[in-house]
Amino acid sequence: MREIRTSGLMSGDGKRGGAPASVLAPILDSTQWRAASLHFPKYASFVNGPALEVITSVFSMGPLIFPSDNTGETTKAKARRVRPFVIPLVVLAVLGVFAGGPILGTLYYLSGLENYTHQAHFDSNAWRNRTLDGDPMWPTRLRMVDDLMKRHLLDGRSREQVESLLGPGRPSQQFAGDLIYCLGPERSFFRIDSECLVIHFDASARVKDYRLVTD
Numbered sequence: 001m002r003e004i005r006t007s008g009l010m011s012g013d014g015k016r017g018g019a020p021a022s023v024l025a026p027i028l029d030s031t032q033w034r035a036a037s038l039h040f041p042k043y044a045s046f047v048n049g050p051a052l053e054v055i056t057s058v059f060s061m062g063p064l065i066f067p068s069d070n071t072g073e074t075t076k077a078k079a080r081r082v083r084p085f086v087i088p089l090v091v092l093a094v095l096g097v098f099a100g101g102p103i104l105g106t107l108y109y110l111s112g113l114e115n116y117t118h119q120a121h122f123d124s125n126a127w128r129n130r131t132l133d134g135d136p137m138w139p140t141r142l143r144m145v146d147d148l149m150k151r152h153l154l155d156g157r158s159r160e161q162v163e164s165l166l167g168p169g170r171p172s173q174q175f176a177g178d179l180i181y182c183l184g185p186e187r188s189f190f191r192i193d194s195e196c197l198v199i200h201f202d203a204s205a206r207v208k209d210y211r212l213v214t215d
Helices: 030-039 041-059 075-117 124-129 140-150 159-166
Strands: 002-006 179-185 194-201 207-214
Touching: 124 140, 124 159, 140 179, 140 194, 140 207, 159 179
Parallel strands: none
Antiparallel strands: 002 207, 179 194, 194 207
């Protein structure tokens, strides 16, 4: 079980559609590297320097990564042949990172908003009889559990009082004497697991703490 919450107790000539090479993006054809170097000095400086060293090091790792093509081409020559592609690949990687963040943030926001709009005040009779079970993704107990915990309605109660309030619970297979109430699908991006309320009792059979877990 995973705990969620606790109670707290380009190529060719370099032109495209007749446009001069000077107004185009970096040319990827290695035969035009000198022209690209003139138009993009910072790009050329990076690829001639640290990027070339990294590429050379990778090629130097041997035939396990880059099998020999029997052309006799040196490691340095191979590195220079592929270096124009370094910046585009780095840009794509960076764009992937920056695009992934907003997407995950949006999913997180939408899941939280959905949870908020389905919240309901705790009512013992509705909890026990599951009177709000119209939507299988948002059953009664899943909608009410946050209000139950926020109001600390379980604090200090005996086992009998808890079962009178919530109805019979399922005995825990991990801890003897504890009770488990299954609430519904886990509230997350991917609602695969089930979310449960676990209530722990002390030696005198009174609520010690409680927490939300996924099962």
